[in-house]
Amino acid sequence: MGLFGKKKSRCGSGSGCDCGSGKAETAVTKKKAETVGASVKILGSGCAKCNQLEANTVEALKILGMDTAIEHVTDFGQIAAYGVMSTPALVVDGKVVAYGTVCSTDDVVKILQKVSG
Numbered sequence: 001m002g003l004f005g006k007k008k009s010r011c012g013s014g015s016g017c018d019c020g021s022g023k024a025e026t027a028v029t030k031k032k033a034e035t036v037g038a039s040v041k042i043l044g045s046g047c048a049k050c051n052q053l054e055a056n057t058v059e060a061l062k063i064l065g066m067d068t069a070i071e072h073v074t075d076f077g078q079i080a081a082y083g084v085m086s087t088p089a090l091v092v093d094g095k096v097v098a099y100g101t102v103c104s105t106d107d108v109v110k111i112l113q114k115v116s117g
C-alpha cells in the first residue's frame with residue numbers, strides 16, 4: 001500500500017475490502033445467507049441470565065418459524081471483540097442488538113423482525 005495510493009484488498013475483491021477472509025463475497029453468497037436465516041449468538045459466561053436470554057431467543061425463533069441455530073459464546077476474548085462489556089448480549093448477523101439485559105421473548109421477536117426487515 002502506498003502512502004496516498006488505493007488500499008489493496010486482502011480478500012481479492014478489489015473493492016478495498018479489508019476483511020481478511022481470503023475470498024470475495026459475492027451477491028450469490030449474500031443471497032444464500034439471507035435465505036438460510038439470521039446468524040444468532042448469545043454472549044455470556046453461561047450464568048442464569050445468559051441461559052434465560054438463550055431460552056427466550058429459542059422461543060422467539062419458534063414463534064417466527066425460523067430454523068436457526070444459536071451459538072452461545074462464553075470466551076471473554078470473543079465477547080470483548082464485539083465491544084460488549086456487560087452480558088448477556090444478543091448478536092444477530094454479527095451486530096450486537098442488545099446487551100446487559102435479559103430480553104423477553106416478545107422483545108427478541110421484535111428485534112429479529114426489525115433486523116430481518
